[in-house]
Amino acid sequence: MELLSQIWSFLGLLTVLQNILPVQLLSFLHSIYESLQDFFNPYSYFEIPEFNGYSGIDVNDLYLHVNLYLNSINTSTTCRRLTLSRSKSSNRISYTVAPNHTVHDSFKGYHLSWTHHVETAQDSLDEKRSFTLKLPKRHRMTLLDPYLEHVTTRGEEFERVSRERRLFTNNGHGSFESGWSSVPFRHPSTFDTLALEPELKKQLTDDLMAFSEGKEFYNKIGRAWKRGYLLHGPPGSGKSSLIAAMANFLCYNVYDLELSKVSHNSELRALLIQTTSRSIIVIEDIDCSIDLTGDRITKNRRLQSMAKNSQHGGDNGEDNGRVTLSGLLNFTDGLWSCCGEERVIVFTTNHRDTIDPALIRCGRMDVHVGLDTCGMHAFKTLLN
Numbered sequence: 296m297e298l299l300s301q302i303w304s305f306l307g308l309l310t311v312l313q314n315i316l317p318v319q320l321l322s323f324l325h326s327i328y329e330s331l332q333d334f335f336n337p338y339s340y341f342e343i344p345e346f347n348g349y350s351g352i353d354v355n356d357l358y359l360h361v362n363l364y365l366n367s368i369n370t371s372t373t374c375r376r377l378t379l380s381r382s383k384s385s386n387r388i389s390y391t392v393a394p395n396h397t398v399h400d401s402f403k404g405y406h407l408s409w410t411h412h413v414e415t416a417q418d419s420l421d422e423k424r425s426f427t428l429k430l431p432k433r434h435r436m437t438l439l440d441p442y443l444e445h446v447t448t449r450g451e452e453f454e455r456v457s458r459e460r461r462l463f464t465n466n467g468h469g470s471f472e473s474g475w476s477s478v479p480f481r482h483p484s485t486f487d488t489l490a491l492e493p494e495l496k497k498q499l500t501d502d503l504m505a506f507s508e509g510k511e512f513y514n515k516i517g518r519a520w521k522r523g524y525l526l527h528g529p530p531g532s533g534k535s536s537l538i539a540a541m542a543n544f545l546c547y548n549v550y551d552l553e554l555s556k557v558s559h560n561s562e563l564r565a566l567l568i569q570t571t572s573r574s575i576i577v578i579e580d581i582d583c584s585i586d587l588t589g590d591r592i593t594k595n596r597r598l599q600s601m602a603k604n605s606q607h608g609g610d611n612g613e614d615n616g617r618v619t620l621s622g623l624l625n626f627t628d629g630l631w632s633c634c635g636e637e638r639v640i641v642f643t644t645n646h647r648d649t650i651d652p653a654l655i656r657c658g659r660m661d662v663h664v665g666l667d668t669c670g671m672h673a674f675k676t677l678l679n
């Protein structure tokens with residue numbers, strides 16, 4: 296009782312002081328109080344807002360990674376309240392730390408925690424979200440960088456295996472902002488279900504694995520992080536199934552590029568720029584999709600094309616109105632092909648011999664896979 300009355304009198308004194316002391320002195324006392332509090336507090340705090348700056352447009356990558364990371368560690372055991380959500384097109388449930396709740400983590404033997412703050416602006420319904428990382432002050436310099444690196448790597452890894460993948464196809468409006476339409480990618484083919492000889496299966500999975508983990512290698516040797524596959528074999532030999540198995544193995548999106556719908560090289564370039572990293576870009580039946588004689592176009596055809604162009608009052612350039620071999624070579628290997636990372640380009644054909652060697656030389660199509668013969672093992676898998 297006595298303690299209660301003492302607290303009351305202290306609060307009363309504070310109110311009186313607040314009324315009589317000048318504002319400057321109050322704020323000075325407040326800053327001294329905060330400095331003392333900081334000095335004696337054994338923890339450091341780092342705030343990670345959802346957006347960079349005040350525009351509310353530029354999303355903070357680190358915030359996204361923290362969210363993914365907290366999704367990847369089993370937060371349900373350390374956090375008392377989680378927000379669950381599921382998008383219309385995905386079966387996956389994602390967990391977010393509920394507003395103003397904390398989740399605990401450990402790294403190199405130290406305890407750390409993340410608190411998710413959500414504030415609603417008073418004048419609008421906008422929400423301001425951020426995470427606060429709390430870690431031991433004495434070790435903050437040695438812990439912060441490696442821990443954030445760990446969070447980013449785990450977050451990216453989690454996104455890779457859990458994101459809903461999509462199958463894109465070009466819609467004929469490649470010159471505009473979005474030249475691709477997409478549906479969820481749910482092809483069931485995997486390397487386990489494919490009837491392939493075990494050596495070939497191993498070669499392919501090793502190659503794909505090395506590619507997906509090869510960021511540093513590609514950086515070191517100064518090459519764009521992409522890989523080309525040429526799949527050849529008669530109709531029905533499993534080329535499409537192999538592409539689906541590759542996409543499922545790597546957890547990549549698939550861009551199925553229909554060349555007949557692309558009207559010229561610049562549209563092809565625009566489509567390439569619109570593809571995202573970690574994807575497989577497929578051109579099926581490459582020999583049927585394009586005049587692979589490219590620059591060696593016959594005189595007759597060139598004349599026909601020029602006549603057509605002049606009839607329509609167009610430019611007489613020979614590349615007008617079609618995709619050429621050189622356009623395709625630039626697509627796979629030119630400067631623009633480096634505008635994204637971690638991309639696999641796959642060409643399929645029923646007749647490898649009809650393709651211009653420039654298009655499938657090593658460096659463009661790094662791996663050639665023949666699917667024409669069905670060995671004993673593959674046959675057994677099919678029977679099973």
Ligand SMILES: Nc1ncnc2c1ncn2[C@@H]1O[C@H](COP(=O)(O)OP(=O)(O)OP(=O)(O)O)[C@@H](O)[C@H]1O
Nearest residue numbers: 488489490491528529530531532533534535536537
């Ligand atoms: N190696 C294989 N293992 C398992 N299934 C296969 C294999 N090869 C073919 N198939 C089956 O045969 C059918 C045709 O295969 P797929 O469409 O992949 O062949 P394709 O070579 O792409 O044919 P096309 O050249 O006509 O497009 C599919 O139902 C697929 O499941």
